[in-house]
Amino acid sequence: MLRAAHTRRRPWLAAADANPRRLRTAAGTRRRPWLTVGGAALAAVLALSACSPGTGVSATPTMPGAGDSYYPDLGNAGYEADHYALSLDIDPVRGSLSGTATIDARATADLPKFSLDLVGLDVQGVTVGGQVATQSRQGNKLVVVPARPVSSGAHFTVAVTYSGTPQPMADASGNRTGADKVGWHHDGDEVYVASEVSGARTWYPVNDTPRNKATYSFALTVPAGYTAVANGTLRGQTPHGSGSTFAWEATAPVASYVATVDVGRFVAIDASGPHGLPITVYAPPDLAASARERFAQLPDMISYFESLLGPYPFDTAGAIVVSPGFRWSLETQTRPVYGSQVLTMNQETAAEGISHELAHQWFGDSVTPSNWSDIWLNEGFATYLSWLWLEHSGQRDFLTGLMTTQYGYELNAPDYATLLNHSDLPPEQILPILRRLFQPDGHPVPDAQILSAMGLSSASGLTSAKALGLLGVKPGSADATSYLEDARSSAPISPPASDLFTGGVYNRGAMALQALRLRVGDAAFFRILSTYAAAHRYGNATTDDFIHAAESVANSDLTAFFQTWLRDPKAPPMPQLLPTQ
Known part of the structure; x- marks a missing residue:
């Protein structure tokens, strides 16, 4: 049974049963559609058929956050970071680091003190403008009192020297999938970072809000035999003691949740994309051949998305394949991170996932939501663009099943909720x-x-219990919670803060774009996407910004349309599929 709803994380569980004759329910689960679950009871139904004609982060700190309506303690007030220079010595065997984070910033208010997001780790010292500052910890904030207050409008530099063994932490969104820990991950002698929503602060001091994007430079020192990968372009590798220092630079602004550092015994697989775009995929040596084959379509995917959305936003592209213990993927800027299960999936499923993360380079990385409540601008868009890739590449049967099964989750969530809410149902x-x-x-x-x-x-x-057992939904489970949430409301722009990545964000968000395409026609629809991408390139956007782009290009008042598709609690009927779908 293909369980088919999205979160931005992919729980790379192996297919339990690939029998195409097995019956699927009309709905899925909150998880990415890369999960097949076999159950004895359901297997019995399918066999007979063959014979018959988806918590909070911390206590509220005393220092003010950036003011996000969902997670107000994330980020910091009073300044904007412009650039992070991270000089880190990383031990991949222990999973530890030591080094200095140097942050160039601009004050937006008078700052007798200010804070940075940082959880755990030992801070040896802080300077502001080269002068020693006083530092203390309040919850997950590093509070800094400079020797002299910083005046509003002034540019200033903060240097934090720190060390320790970073630990992943519970996600601010309360996500209860296999990705319930975010940030710095250590597995064997491999380190990888996937931070959405709140994990950046597990490994460096940061203004951890998507509103404050910044450029980055990395100087990553690792032992001999290891490769350190980060966002952007590799500027050089130089000997350092018994190891090497890898210098990376991201010249386009990066949101903190898509900043990454990955260390392992990687092989670099180079390719060339449109206009000579450098593409590099990093993978363990024993997986290099499979990775080369699996990501061979990246140049074609980039070319196709460029034809729809405008130029690829960054100087480099690629992927990083890490531990099989990493059971999802994240659109880390320029080079998404994937668990190695991506190499063993069927081609269509992998293509859907790879194109999804690539689409995020436009929507999520280049154009980043101003508020976490607008996460559908990332996930609904990336989901729909992955469908467009499948449509373009002729995967009609797979795409039809994917679209109908995923949206079926939203349409059928009320039925699941009825069973979950009424144990005594006749x-x-x-x-x-x-x-x-x-x-x-x-x-x-x-x-x-x-x-x-x-x-x-x-x-x-x-009984309801027997029916739920047949459907594979356990009361109190993450899936059950998601069904109940989406039964209350699957509106893409109002997911619950306690579980941000609901099916409505992905599935109904994507179907809203399908419905818009049918409403305005292909020419206007694709012009809307490219106009919106260009208008907010390297910046932030809101749902209202997208609606403005849509109405301007279509020259039409779409208030009622977007009310139905984005705001009304009940999911509208599934829109028509196009002939190619």
């Missing part, structure tokens, strides 16, 4: 729910087969 109300959910290819499964899969000969013994 059989005559349960059976119609199961009839609606078990309709492979639009054809209902006979009641006798559904009942038999639960060990029942008649409907008299049917």
